[in-house]
Amino acid sequence: MNQDELLYLSDLNLAESYREDSRWSTNTDIAEQGDMLFTCGASTFPAVNFAIRVGRQSQTPPDQFIFQAKEFFARRKRSFTITVRTHLDGDLLEKCEELKLYKIVEIPGMFIEKPLEEKPLPDGVTLKHVTTKAMVNDYAEVVALSFTTLGMPEEASRGIFSNQDNFLVPHIYAIVAYKDNKPASCAFALLSHGIAGIYYVGTVETARGMGLAEHCVRVVGNAAFKFGARFVILQASPYGEPVYKRMGYQESTRYIRYLCRTR
Numbered sequence: 001m002n003q004d005e006l007l008y009l010s011d012l013n014l015a016e017s018y019r020e021d022s023r024w025s026t027n028t029d030i031a032e033q034g035d036m037l038f039t040c041g042a043s044t045f046p047a048v049n050f051a052i053r054v055g056r057q058s059q060t061p062p063d064q065f066i067f068q069a070k071e072f073f074a075r076r077k078r079s080f081t082i083t084v085r086t087h088l089d090g091d092l093l094e095k096c097e098e099l100k101l102y103k104i105v106e107i108p109g110m111f112i113e114k115p116l117e118e119k120p121l122p123d124g125v126t127l128k129h130v131t132t133k134a135m136v137n138d139y140a141e142v143v144a145l146s147f148t149t150l151g152m153p154e155e156a157s158r159g160i161f162s163n164q165d166n167f168l169v170p171h172i173y174a175i176v177a178y179k180d181n182k183p184a185s186c187a188f189a190l191l192s193h194g195i196a197g198i199y200y201v202g203t204v205e206t207a208r209g210m211g212l213a214e215h216c217v218r219v220v221g222n223a224a225f226k227f228g229a230r231f232v233i234l235q236a237s238p239y240g241e242p243v244y245k246r247m248g249y250q251e252s253t254r255y256i257r258y259l260c261r262t263r
Contacts, residue, residue, distance in 0.1 A: 001113070001230065006252055007087050008056055010109055010233045013197040014083075014255075017190055018050045023166045025159055031072055035059045038072045038080075042159030046259055047104075047152060049073060049080040058088055062095035066260065074262035084256040093256065101258040108241060110249035111233045115222040121177075122210050125184070127219055130174035136164040138176050138183035139200075146185075146202030150237060160200075173223045177203075177212045185212035189220040189232070196224030198234040214243055 018039040022028040025042030032038075035055045041048030051069040053060065060068075066082070073080045081104065084093045096103075121127065130139055140161035144154040161167055167174070174188035184207035189196040198220055203213045221232045235255055236244050 003252070004056075006111065006231070007085075007109075009193050009195050009230075010111065010197070010252060011054065011085055011088075012193045013190065013195055013233060014109075014235065015052055015054045016192040017197055017199050018052060020166075020172075020190060021048060021050075021160060024161055024163050026162055029076065033068075036065055036068060038069055040073070040076050040078065041156075042162060043153075043156040044078050045153060045156035046079040046081050048156055048160060049076075049078045050083060051080055051260070052083040053085065053089060053092065056088075058091065062092040065092065066095065066099070070260065070262050073260075077262075079259065079261045082258045082260050084258065085253065086256060087253045096256075096258045101260055104257040104259050105238070106254055106256045107235050107237065108251040109233060109235050109253040109255055110241075110244050111231050111252050112221065112247075112249050113231045115225045116218050116248060118218055118222065119211075119215065121215060122179075122212075124180050125210070125212065125215075126178050127175050127215065128178060130176055130188070131168065133164040133168070135176060136161055136167050136174075138178075139167075139174055139186050139188075142176065142183050142186040142204055143200050143202050145204045149205075149239070173220050173227070175216045175219050177207075177216055179207050179210075179212070185216050187213065187216035187220050189224040189229075191224060191227055191229060194228075194230050196221070196227070196229040196232045198224075198232060201234075201240060213240070214247060217244070217247070
């Protein structure tokens with residue numbers, strides 16, 4: 001596996017995760033044309049509405065990309081997040097800076113190429129594979145309560161998982177950690193394009209400091225390798241980055257997210 005292949009497949013999986021966000025919700029929308037992908041999420045919160053370029057080369061000029069993205073999201077009365085791939089989107093990065101768009105975050109894209117050694121769970125903790133609508137609701141509850149740390153409103157997080165049937169699909173392997181029979185932590189692996197990406201990792205505040213998210217990430221990542229993934233990726237939050245480095249994940253690139261308003 002060379003660097004170009006790693007980045008290409010990582011980008012494709014990330015883009016697929018944006019599509020999945022829309023599929024899990026009701027009253028959402030997805031538009032693709034050329035190398036442009038726009039995904040309308042379950043709420044008006046910008047962090048669940050995405051615009052990203054896809055493919056190995058940037059074809060659409062940044063002015064046109066931003067203009068068409070604004071038209072798409074304005075019709076749906078949403079502000080949105082532009083994801084810039086630093087390894088390909090230099091021109092789009094320059095345009096976002098020129099327009100003085102608000103830089104939400106810069107995050108590393110990370111990867112591993114082999115399973116990780118699993119560790120014993122803390123007392124009172126069990127990990128369960130998400131297989132029912134009730135467990136999807138447990139997953140959503142963990143995300144809702146934990147992602148407030150990243151500025152995500154609870155209702156926006158819960159809305160992502162409102163169509164539970166579309167989350168219960170063979171190419172998603174999700175885990176919830178239960179502490180004393182209450183949902184406490186979660187992570188899932190999305191299999192696509194021969195690899196897997198780990199998304200929506202979170203732990204409720206009352207269960208932090210026990211390494212539960214790390215356990216969940218290990219389990220879903222190792223499961224992805226068993227299902228045939230060539231490698232496993234994730235995009236690390238500022239809180240997760242040191243944990244993933246300690247686990248053995250390596251940085252491959254960085255993604256920058258900008259807020260773009262439509263009014």
